[in-house]
Amino acid sequence: MKKKLVITGIVVCTLTISLYLWFSFKPGFVYENGTWNYVSYDEGAGRRINPINVQKDEFKVLKYSDFARDNNSVFFKNHKVEGSDPETFKIISTEGRYHYAKDKNNVYIYVSNDWSIFKVINADPDSFEVLEYPYSKDKNDAYCGSLPLFVDDVSKIEVIERARFSTLSSFDSFLGKENDPKYGFITESVIYSEDGKAKTDKLTYIGYKLVEDKR
Template identity: 30%
Template sequence: MNLITNHPYISTIIIILILNSIIKKITRAKHSPLVKVSLFIMAIISQACSPFAGPVDKSISDSYYYSKSKRNICYSPMGNWFELGNTKINADVESFKVLGRDFGKDKNHLFFKTHIIDNEVDTATFYVDDDNYICFDKDNVYRALNYLPHDFTQTNQEKKHLWKVAKANPKTFQKIDSDWSKDDKHYFYNYMPIDVDYNSFTILNKSFAKDKNQVYSLKNYELLASTIDPTTTKKINSRYIADNNNIYDFQEYINGEKVDSLTSIPYQNIDNLTILEDKFLLFDNKVMYDGIIIEKADASSFQIIQFPYSRDKNHVFYHEEVIEKADPKTFSVFETSYYSKDKNYVFVYGKLLKGADVATFGPVNKKHSLLYKDKNHTYRGDEIVRDN
């Protein structure tokens, strides 16, 4: 009885769940008629339990709210007070207004989330460009450290909340994409100014950039100068570039290991170079994938089946590896794509699934099954989970 009187909302939910279970058993229905009613009631209860009277300005921010009494301003990320918390901030309610999703101000202070940032910016001229997650005052350009990778936080010796973009002119600063920005005198790579020739600088793709003097490989936060010829260098796709002699590929990490690997692949002629799904390059009767020439691939007959599967007239490939014993003419891929087959064999992850019966192999369920079976076994991946 105490539970019902002291916790009416919880009691209501428990009663609904019990009734729901009873009705399902009686009617043998998949879904009880009380399901929709339950959801409706829970939505009302959730609203009734909310600590907020409403958002300060819903059109700008879903994180600043008036308290239930309207005597305080509260910060709750996306209004998810139940999971992400609800913090009262030291703001004057009457004068408080929202500047951006995570920025606000009153007559006394400027706020980032729950923090006062008066000492970090010029408060009189501060404004927020929420579309690009950057902010400005009359002297500087800023980005909230919360929006930046952990590496920036580690360099934050002064424990500030905003990252000041060095050398940036707030009057001319503009975002180019998620990695690049510029003003009237500098280019910025991940909000760091870079030392390049401004007038001739060109971003080639996600891995390379160049100016009149050099071609640069792009790491996360810095540019590595190379000996590639900038005058003849051109973009091939989002990953590769070429000069008059070679195709180039840069990888900062390979299999999780930091390597800063710049690979050059010589060519004779790339005038008729073909790109398949932005992953495979076909040139000089060669096929290149992930910076590697696939040695046994025949470029003239090469085609993608369903990535990462491909074939030519002689072989079937999984990524860059030949699938041994696979017949290219009869090869096909199952809906759960780590399984495949030809007329003779079943394969998993591009390897022979030993003992599998190709004639009876297929999904346990008709749609989206992770378990497959044949007349002898049931499989999960390359493991037998039970005998049939």
């Protein structure tokens, strides 16, 4: 009997400590010392406090993990999402590592364990649809990550193979590599894949690259 009580006590103690550590080190938004912060943790530096430049009375943590808002914008962790609309913002896909969100102005893609969020360039929020990663589409075009593909007929886009990885890149780094001049208009960081495969009846893509054109 005593042995059972000891084992039960050890189990309860272990669970209590585990729950304490989980809630103590779980990343998220914290209001302390008169400032809203996004608190993160890593093995090397431990607890990191990332201040958010926001009016404290306007700030509200959303139900979506890692997102908050003020009266004018959405925040992803401690970064303001430029051009966002907090009244219409919502998450639309959390499958896998790469997640999608949208509001009345833009569609966004972000990585669940990263600090970056990207606008899907020129995407139409009302008709946007997530396909198999890295591909998505709307009424006008298909996309690889945040990059438009300039397909000939979006109704015929078909994903042949999912991507295994993606690349996050600043726009100058992306444009500095061998690239199609059609992406010369980009002025923001992008996420894309050189893996995965999609096609229409006339065009074939490996990642974002057009590899076959039968037009």
